[in-house]
Amino acid sequence: MRIRAREPLQVYWNYQVHHLAEDEVVKGGLAEHLADDPRVEVLDGTEATGGTIAEILAWVGDDTDRAAQAREAEAGREKSRSTLLAKLDEIINAD
Structure with missing residues (x-):
């Protein structure tokens, strides 16, 4: 946010x-x-918790803070999406 x-x-x-x-x-x-x-x-707002993988990645862009926020939200889901978590990890660790 x-x-x-x-x-x-x-x-x-x-x-x-x-x-x-x-x-x-x-x-x-x-x-x-x-x-x-x-x-x-x-x-x-905080749009990290819902939507398709494409929508979440579009919201994140290359912002590491948003990627971390989205990753935390996704990891907290009952059925987290491993492909989304992997892509968010790439953004977070890109330096």
């Missing part, structure tokens, strides 16, 4: 004070924490 601050913000999250400038984009846990705040704009 990614959000954009609509105004300068000072927020407390994960035992720290975070200062966000206007139009600053953040992702991950802080973004999820702020998603319901009217002072931010949600740029994209």
Whole structure:
């Protein structure tokens, strides 16, 4: 998930004070924490858990953070797809 601050913000999250400038984009846990705040704009949600393999890989692109998020979601499924897990591992380990 990614959000954009609509105004300068000072927020407390994960035992720290975070200062966000206007139009600053953040992702991950802080973004999820702020998603319901009217002072931010949600740029994209967490789409890692559903869809076809092609849809998930399109959402991931070459973003290692998204690949890790999608891998965690897929591994948590009752019937995870080994081909998807392998492709996500390739993206995560591509350096």
